[in-house]
Amino acid sequence: MGTVVTETRPSIETARRALVARLAAAGIEEAALDARMLIGAALGLDLTGLVAQANRQVTADEAERLERIVQRRLAGEPVARILGIREFWGLPFHLSQATLVPRPDTETVVERALEIYRERPASMPPPRIVDIGVGSGAILLALLHEIPGAFGVGTDLNLDALRTAKRNAAALGLSDRAAFVACSYVDALAGSFDLIVSNPPYIRSADIATLSREVREHDPHLALDGGRDGFDAYRALIPQAAARLVPGGALIVEAGQDQAGEIETLMRAAALWIERPPKADLAGIPRAVS
Ligand code: GLN
Numbered sequence: 001m002g003t004v005v006t007e008t009r010p011s012i013e014t015a016r017r018a019l020v021a022r023l024a025a026a027g028i029e030e031a032a033l034d035a036r037m038l039i040g041a042a043l044g045l046d047l048t049g050l051v052a053q054a055n056r057q058v059t060a061d062e063a064e065r066l067e068r069i070v071q072r073r074l075a076g077e078p079v080a081r082i083l084g085i086r087e088f089w090g091l092p093f094h095l096s097q098a099t100l101v102p103r104p105d106t107e108t109v110v111e112r113a114l115e116i117y118r119e120r121p122a123s124m125p126p127p128r129i130v131d132i133g134v135g136s137g138a139i140l141l142a143l144l145h146e147i148p149g150a151f152g153v154g155t156d157l158n159l160d161a162l163r164t165a166k167r168n169a170a171a172l173g174l175s176d177r178a179a180f181v182a183c184s185y186v187d188a189l190a191g192s193f194d195l196i197v198s199n200p201p202y203i204r205s206a207d208i209a210t211l212s213r214e215v216r217e218h219d220p221h222l223a224l225d226g227g228r229d230g231f232d233a234y235r236a237l238i239p240q241a242a243a244r245l246v247p248g249g250a251l252i253v254e255a256g257q258d259q260a261g262e263i264e265t266l267m268r269a270a271a272l273w274i275e276r277p278p279k280a281d282l283a284g285i286p287r288a289v290s
Pocket residue numbers: 103199200201202203211215223224225
């Protein structure tokens with residue numbers, strides 16, 4: 001007599017718990033969040049879907065797909081790279097190998113730029129914005145999303161980054177207010193601008209080796225490496241940007257830890273008036289210098 005063997009597969013919820021434990025055991029800090037994102041990606045479900053279907057069984061196909069991406073995570077690939085997308089300012093940004101994964105700290109630059117914009121008389125025309133080293137477009141597109149009628153230019157040395165930013169502009173419905181230019185800093189731009197923002201590379205070259213594996217192996221070094229003392233990009237960018245500001249315009253740059261003071265010195269040398277204190281990120285680190 002034959003026996004029918006029904007292989008029992010775990011429910012989504014059981015699989016999720018097992019994965020949290022597995023990721024945590026591998027030393028992954030955000031195990032719970034990562035597990036949810038990876039299961040969502042493998043099963044094609046958002047948070048609501050995961051909750052609604054928590055008790056159904058994971059199919060064999062899904063389990064196989066999940067295992068493949070879990071292996072990538074265990075090998076040190078960040079979740080945002082596996083998904084190819086990351087949320088910033090509540091908006092989805094596609095990523096490529098040429099773009100940094102946008103960091104929550106960088107939202108401090110957006111916040112500061114918006115504060116400065118909102119201090120202007122309401123009668124002024126919408127601002128013209130430049131984002132130097134635009135990457136995925138996170139800062140520029142968040143600003144265009146927030147400021148009605150604003151027009152922005154993103155510059156980058158990397159064509160693949162510019163393509164990614166352009167794709168993000170289209171996905172966010174901002175294509176008609178955003179232009180992307182391949183150049184170094186602002187050297188191909190004509191005219192002057194109301195707001196210039198940048199998250200330039202600022203890690204000391206020698207410190208790249210000490211970054212976490214997720215950053216070191218998966219973020220583009222062009223976007224990280226700030227030269228010997230970490231200030232190469234600021235030294236080039238600040239005078240060039242200062243020369244492109246309208247009177248009363250503002251330059252807002254992201255600073256690495258302990259860099260704000262030196263950035264202020266460079267800004268003062270470019271005859272800019274310094275807004276004190278720099279705006280701190282959620283960890284209390286002075287992050288946006290303007
Ligand atoms: N904040 C990034 C990091 O965590 C560095 C980004 C940059 O150099 N602009 O490494």
